[in-house]
Amino acid sequence: MTLRMLATAGLVSAFTLSALAPTVVAQDDLPKLEDLAKDRAVTFVSAGTLFVPGRNGSGPRLVSGEKHWLVYRRGELLGLVEQPEGGMKPGQPAKLLDYRKEHPDSFAMPGIVDADSRWFRAAKDMSDRSADPTAKATDGLETWQKGWKELLVDAGVTTVFVPTSVMAQTTGEGALIGLTTREPSVLADGALSWRLSSPQTSGTNLTRSNVTKGLAAAFSAARKYDEAKEKHAKSVEEFEKKRKEFLAYYKKNPLKKGEEVKTAAPQPTRARRGRLPRTAEELERLLQRVPPAMRDRVRKQMEAQMKAAADAEKAAKAKAAAAAKPAKPDPKAGTAKKAPPKPTRPKPFKRDEKNEALLRVLAGKSALRIEVHRAGEIKALLDLAEEESIERIVIVGATEAWKVAKDLRVAGAQVVLRPEALPTKGFDTLPEQLAASAAKLTAEGVAVAFGSAGRARGRNLPLVAARAVANGMDETDALQALTQGGIEMSGVAPETSVDTGIVVWSGHPLATTSRPIAVVRGRRAQKLSTSEGEGNK
Amino acid sequence: MRSPIRMTTPGIARRSTMLLSLPLLAFAATVSAQETWTVRAAKAWISPDRAAENVAIEITGGKISTVEDAQAVDDTSAPRLRSFSKGVITAGFIDVHRAPITQDSIGERAESFTPELEASHAYDAWSTRWKRLLRRGVTSAVIAPGSENVAGGQGAFVKPGRPARSSDSASYLKFSLAREAISRNRRPTSMLGALEILRDGYASLEGRPGARLTPAQRSLATTIGGARRVAIAARTRREILASLDLLRTWQLLGCLIHGNDAADCLDALDADKTPIVLTPLGLDAARKERDLPGLLAKRGIPFAFAGESMDEREMPALQTSLALAVRDGLAPEAALAAVTTTPALIAGRSEQVGTLLIGRDADLVVWSGDPWDLRSRVLLVVQDGRIVHDAALTHSMNTKNEVSGR
Numbered sequence: 017m018t019l020r021m022l023a024t025a026g027l028v029s030a031f032t033l034s035a036l037a038p039t040v041v042a043q044d045d046l047p048k049l050e051d052l053a054k055d056r057a058v059t060f061v062s063a064g065t066l067f068v069p070g071r072n073g074s075g076p077r078l079v080s081g082e083k084h085w086l087v088y089r090r091g092e093l094l095g096l097v098e099q100p101e102g103g104m105k106p107g108q109p110a111k112l113l114d115y116r117k118e119h120p121d122s123f124a125m126p127g128i129v130d131a132d133s134r135w136f137r138a139a140k141d142m143s144d145r146s147a148d149p150t151a152k153a154t155d156g157l158e159t160w161q162k163g164w165k166e167l168l169v170d171a172g173v174t175t176v177f178v179p180t181s182v183m184a185q186t187t188g189e190g191a192l193i194g195l196t197t198r199e200p201s202v203l204a205d206g207a208l209s210w211r212l213s214s215p216q217t218s219g220t221n222l223t224r225s226n227v228t229k230g231l232a233a234a235f236s237a238a239r240k241y242d243e244a245k246e247k248h249a250k251s252v253e254e255f256e257k258k259r260k261e262f263l264a265y266y267k268k269n270p271l272k273k274g275e276e277v278k279t280a281a282p283q284p285t286r287a288r289r290g291r292l293p294r295t296a297e298e299l300e301r302l303l304q305r306v307p308p309a310m311r312d313r314v315r316k317q318m319e320a321q322m323k324a325a326a327d328a329e330k331a332a333k334a335k336a337a338a339a340a341k342p343a344k345p346d347p348k349a350g351t352a353k354k355a356p357p358k359p360t361r362p363k364p365f366k367r368d369e370k371n372e373a374l375l376r377v378l379a380g381k382s383a384l385r386i387e388v389h390r391a392g393e394i395k396a397l398l399d400l401a402e403e404e405s406i407e408r409i410v411i412v413g414a415t416e417a418w419k420v421a422k423d424l425r426v427a428g429a430q431v432v433l434r435p436e437a438l439p440t441k442g443f444d445t446l447p448e449q450l451a452a453s454a455a456k457l458t459a460e461g462v463a464v465a466f467g468s469a470g471r472a473r474g475r476n477l478p479l480v481a482a483r484a485v486a487n488g489m490d491e492t493d494a495l496q497a498l499t500q501g502g503i504e505m506s507g508v509a510p511e512t513s514v515d516t517g518i519v520v521w522s523g524h525p526l527a528t529t530s531r532p533i534a535v536v537r538g539r540r541a542q543k544l545s546t547s548e549g550e551g552n553k
Numbered sequence: 554m555r556s557p558i559r560m561t562t563p564g565i566a567r568r569s570t571m572l573l574s575l576p577l578l579a580f581a582a583t584v585s586a587q588e589t590w591t592v593r594a595a596k597a598w599i600s601p602d603r604a605a606e607n608v609a610i611e612i613t614g615g616k617i618s619t620v621e622d623a624q625a626v627d628d629t630s631a632p633r634l635r636s637f638s639k640g641v642i643t644a645g646f647i648d649v650h651r652a653p654i655t656q657d658s659i660g661e662r663a664e665s666f667t668p669e670l671e672a673s674h675a676y677d678a679w680s681t682r683w684k685r686l687l688r689r690g691v692t693s694a695v696i697a698p699g700s701e702n703v704a705g706g707q708g709a710f711v712k713p714g715r716p717a718r719s720s721d722s723a724s725y726l727k728f729s730l731a732r733e734a735i736s737r738n739r740r741p742t743s744m745l746g747a748l749e750i751l752r753d754g755y756a757s758l759e760g761r762p763g764a765r766l767t768p769a770q771r772s773l774a775t776t777i778g779g780a781r782r783v784a785i786a787a788r789t790r791r792e793i794l795a796s797l798d799l800l801r802t803w804q805l806l807g808c809l810i811h812g813n814d815a816a817d818c819l820d821a822l823d824a825d826k827t828p829i830v831l832t833p834l835g836l837d838a839a840r841k842e843r844d845l846p847g848l849l850a851k852r853g854i855p856f857a858f859a860g861e862s863m864d865e866r867e868m869p870a871l872q873t874s875l876a877l878a879v880r881d882g883l884a885p886e887a888a889l890a891a892v893t894t895t896p897a898l899i900a901g902r903s904e905q906v907g908t909l910l911i912g913r914d915a916d917l918v919v920w921s922g923d924p925w926d927l928r929s930r931v932l933l934v935v936q937d938g939r940i941v942h943d944a945a946l947t948h949s950m951n952t953k954n955e956v957s958g959r
Binding site for chain 1: 836837864865866867868869873875876877879880885921925926927928929930
């Protein structure tokens with residue numbers, strides 16, 4: 017399988033910008049068009065229709081490509097610029113890709129994201145119930161799997177999110193994998209996945225009423241862990257300070273021959289288990305439990321130990337009394353500073369990945385991605401999120417999410433919808449139900465994304481979105497769910513930009529008759545044709 | 554006693570929706586099969602190879618009486634008019650091989666050779682579940698015996714939800730060489746045994762003109778010379794080739810049901826152009842399954858999709874099949890033929906259904922876009938001139954129920 021490069025084709029070779037008349041930039045936060053045109057990293061793309069997904073508070077935009085261009089720089093879709101009067105002209109460093117002449121009905125937008133895929137993971141790893149938060153999806157990627165190119169060629173899917181495991185209750189970070197390169201490439205680490213409850217987990221401790229208990233306990237443990245971590249950080253800081261003082265002192269006052277470094281008083285050790293008898297009566301009582309033949313020998317040993325212990329105690333008391341007395345000032349020492357004791361380094365802190373991930377969630381740096389299905393459990397989860405002040409919640413599966421759509425909107429939760437084949441009767445999510453659910457959730461203002469929960473099924477994502485439109489979902493919302501929705505719900509930090517490339521379609525991406533015709537990544541445009549996907553089978 | 558309508562601010566909006574839909578309610582309630590009325594849309598697929606823009610179709614007495622340019626229709630002069638400015642009209646879909654509502658109502662388990670049974674006797678026209686088919690644009694169907702019997706009986710051409718007389722509804726005779734027909738508890742125990750039963754059945758008719766025939770023999774006799782079509786369930790290449798051989802030997806007019814391995818015996822199918830009834834394409838269909846419609850179309854072998862899902866949580870199976878086939882390169886016209894004209898041909902009802910030609914049954918569907926586009930939804934379904942599903946009405950009824958809290 018090789019992707020033919022369009023960069024050498026006549027379509028784009030002649031286009032670079034020369035002189036651009038001053039123009040109105042469509043978005044306030046974009047640099048000026050003149051500056052963009054001078055940037056070699058910038059690619060301008062135009063097609064019959066352009067779609068820019070909403071991000072960081074801005075809404076999605078669907079505009080005619082007649083007078084607009086997409087601005088794409090270093091893997092980031094910056095936004096839209098208006099075409100200057102007289103059109104874009106060649107000659108400047110920025111690249112110009114115009115599909116309007118060759119494909120008047122073409123449609124350009126970022127690549128589709130499969131928000132819950134099973135690509136590049138071994139089936140055994142995915143069903144590993146013992147996976148823990150230290151297991152990361154990137155540690156076990158099978159990039160040599162075949163057939164993934166079909167997703168890009170048939171359905172314009174350029175990015176997939178793969179979780180670490182789907183059977184374990186808590187797993188490590190998933191990964192966003194890009195499909196536009198020759199080999200699959202890791203674009204970003206995603207959220208840690210939790211699986212609190214589903215009809216498949218019957219019999220575990222996290223079903224029904226225990227669902228919030230488990231999560232609440234996890235967050236409580238994470239907070240304690242954070243306190244311990246802070247305490248340890250303070251003790252390390254203190255140690256460093258004392259160490260500096262200690263080294264400074266001995267640099268100034270080097271040790272004389274035979275002199276020893278003063279060490280800090282040893283920490284009181286815990287009493288030994290099974291203390292020695294203190295009195296003769298106690299000793300006799302103890303000896304009653306010893307066989308008569310051994311009594312004399314044990315008595316002698318114990319008495320010796322008791323004597324040694326009593327002497328040591330006496331010595332320690334005398335030492336403590338001596339230390340308590342103020343030392344006589346040494347007239348020779350004058351104003352010399354007292355030698356600081358050698359500080360003891362605190363034991364290294366044991367890092368816990370699960371708690372670290374939960375702390376990232378509490379800090380709002382990462383999303384809490386949880387598989388939950390029942391409406392009651394989703395509601396309980398939202399209540400808990402409110403108590404714990406969790407900002408970003410992503411619910412995966414969410415069979416009954418539409419029943420609590422209002423609560424999801426209030427909590428600002430996001431939902432990844434995917435087809436489910438759950439064994440419990442009535443809980444399997446079939447595609448039409450999924451599409452209807454997406455329409456209901458977006459109508460209520462809840463952000464959704466689509467996942468395939470499979471491999472080849474990823475090519476159906478535009479079809480599922482099309483059914484959602486048939487069920488009443490707005491087309492712009494459907495495109496948002498297919499693109500930026502998947503990135504946001506993978507759990508990456510909001511400020512992180514993930515390069516999903518720009519896919520140019522022959523028509524509207526949700527129309528059955530449309531096909532992806534090219535994918536733009538960096539300054540390169542790759543032509544897509546069905547034969548390319550077949551070669552990868 | 555019905556609870557009073559709770560009016561909130563959104564409720565007022567809902568009430569206005571209800572008020573707007575009142576004319577629709579009145580229209581739907583008064584349209585009867587005998588009246589004349591017109592449906593107008595931006596586009597109509599008169600037949601799979603003929604589309605027309607801005608079309609008005611006049612319906613009289615349950616039949617299509619006129620198909621004309623919509624601009625020629627005066628809004629005021631049209632007796633009753635339903636207009637869809639962006640709608641697309643197609644003939645009603647035909648589900649040419651579907652099970653009755655209850656699975657066990659056809660299919661004699663004790664015997665494998667029951668060609669005299671009639672599926673029309675197991676058809677429950679009054680089941681409310683047929684509405685689910687209508688909502689998905691299926692206005693005609695052939696109720697077929699299952700594939701468990703070597704000769705299962707006679708299929709019944711019906712209009713879902715409407716009573717049918719067995720004399721009017723006779724359709725193809727169903728045979729099966731598929732593995733379901735083979736049992737350890739009764740004959741046949743192999744595919745060869747199944748083939749032998751069918752051959753013996755036809756052989757028993759030879760040289761007996763005018764002789765008194767058993768009901769089973771009478772049923773078989775109706776298929777000789779192509780008077781009635783034979784539908785044979787055959788999945789594997791072996792079963793398909795055996796079926797084609799049987800059809801050739803006894804000069805039967807046939808069609809194959811399932812035909813999963815048809816791609817492996819295209820040459821054999823090409824010789825007779827035997828139609829194939831394919832299982833609908835699902836989202837999880839394998840590449841081989843997805844490519845089959847395109848391969849058949851390339852060879853000019855007629856094929857139909859059959860088996861619409863009655864589970865409303867499933868995507869509409871026929872529409873999805875069209876969409877997937879078109880996405881994988883099949884021409885939209887060929888895809889549309891697979892749910893309209895080809896199934897009409899297989900059911901032996903080409904002169905009655907499958908197109909929007911004058912004189913055909915007024916079975917039509919108004920879509921919000923092309924039917925192979927999954928964004929399209931069914932707006933209106935007309936069966937024999939009656940509106941059997943109206944999306945606008947359904948929406949307003951749902952809204953009404955929400956308002957009244959029912």
